Amino acid sequence: MSSLLWAKPGIDVDADIQRFLAGDDVVLDREFIRYDVRASAAHAEGLQHIGVLSADELAAIQRELSAFDADVAAGRFVLDGRFEDMHSAIEAHLIERLGDVGKKIHTGRSRNDQVLVATRLWLRDRLQHAEVLCHAAAEVCLLRAEAEQSLPLPGYTHLQRAMVSSAAMWWSGFAEGFLDDTERLRQTTSWIDANPLGSAAGYGVNLPLDRDHTTQALGFGRMQVAATYAQLSRGKFELAALEALGSALLDLRRLAWDLSLFTSGEFGFVRLPATYTTGSSLMPNKRNPDVIELMRGVYASVAAAKVEIEQLLSLPSGYHRDLQFSKGAIVHGFGRGLAALGLLPKLLRELEWVPERMRAAIEPSMYATDLAVELAASGLPFRDAYREAANPERWKDRDPSASLQARVSPGAAGDLQLGVLAARWASLKPGRAG
Ligand code: ARG
Secondary structure, eight states: OOOOTTTTTTTTOOHHHHHHHTTTOOOOOOOHHHHHHHHHHHHHHHHHHHHHHHHHHHHHHHHHHHHHHHHHHTTTTOOTBBBSSSSHHHHHHHHHHHHHTTTGTTTTOOHHHHHHHHHHHHHHHHHHHEEEEEHHHHHHHHHHHHTTTOEEEEEETEEEEEEEEEHHHHHHHHHHHHHHHHHHHHHHHHHHHHETTTOOTTOOOOOOOHHHHHHHHHHHHHHHOOOOHHHHTTTTHHHHHHHHHHHHHHHHHHHHHHHHHTSSSSTTTTTTOOOGGGEESSOOOOEEOHHHEEEEEEEHHHHHHHHHHHHHOOOOOSSOGGHHHHHHHHHHHHHHHHHHHHHHHHHHHHHHOOHHHHHHHGGGGHHHHHHHHHHHHTOOHHHHHHHTTGGGGGOOOOOHHHHHHHOOOSGGGGGOHHHHHHHHHHHHTTOOOO
């Protein structure tokens, strides 16, 4: 550990203890370091506004930060155990390049607000990415719902054959789900879009920091006003972000479950794009839906990340080093979650139905409910109609298309109201104010 910012004569540094303190933090900080650089530039501008840095000093710091950022982006600089964390790497770089000017960067800030602002910017980008992916998934679902309205699919409850459904009903359900997820992700983005930089160690500093400037320069929607709240929000905002991501992955989990049933030999309703399946190392006959199984499994990582952060948050106010572990949780949760959502639109676009198998799984009993409701609509009390419709003799001579066309309750096959969902999709286009 070469550059401990806080090293002073008379303080012993034990290698094992340093390793424990840093843990995998240096590696995790690779995720966040470019955000820390960006926030450092905004902080330097703020320092110049209040006279701590001259215009020349600011220009030198900005030049070095940009060069450093380019080195990180190009892989010429890789954060490793030479540094305690990303914060010390950035400061060490400025000092190495600029000497005394570099030593001024940390005026009025702490690693406590530095890590907050870097992780928050990171989270904001990840949430926006998740939002775009959910919006894209909803679009495919809507287009396919529109196109596949006359394709019957058995509808199940308790995994038992229940009523005639359609591919369009299946699609429209997930379309609306991913629209809700899009909206929730957007709301969460704006909920966490608050600037913690300038809260310093958690109690402010005796300088009139230009927090309005850093708020605006970093594109935050608002400043996190109370210096003490900045630390209270660490973990809490991470949790909210994981929850928003998690609602999309819960929808994905159920969708993937359907596909894993529907692609099985027993159902045979769906063929996956070849690239979304893998072979078996032993069984030459197999094509396995590994991709959709991993998509289904990813929710576990998000759930684990939420639990980890929840457990960490059992803390009094102020900064505590425990909070460092929240970074690993969001990196793992968002890493896997976004990877799974990233593969979703193409999967949805390319999966193929097998109409004959779907049709063959629709049995006459699935018309019983239609019949009962028909009889009730013609005046028979529903409970009597129900009994009469239980008679298998009465299920004959019906077909799925007629059943679907007659299903005119709003939101069902005969009145899908896809226009309503399409309008909502349009209103949620990324970039539009929420
Ligand atoms: N690695 C630390 C974290 O993630 C950075 C902040 C360290 N602050 C401190 N006072 N030791 O929390």
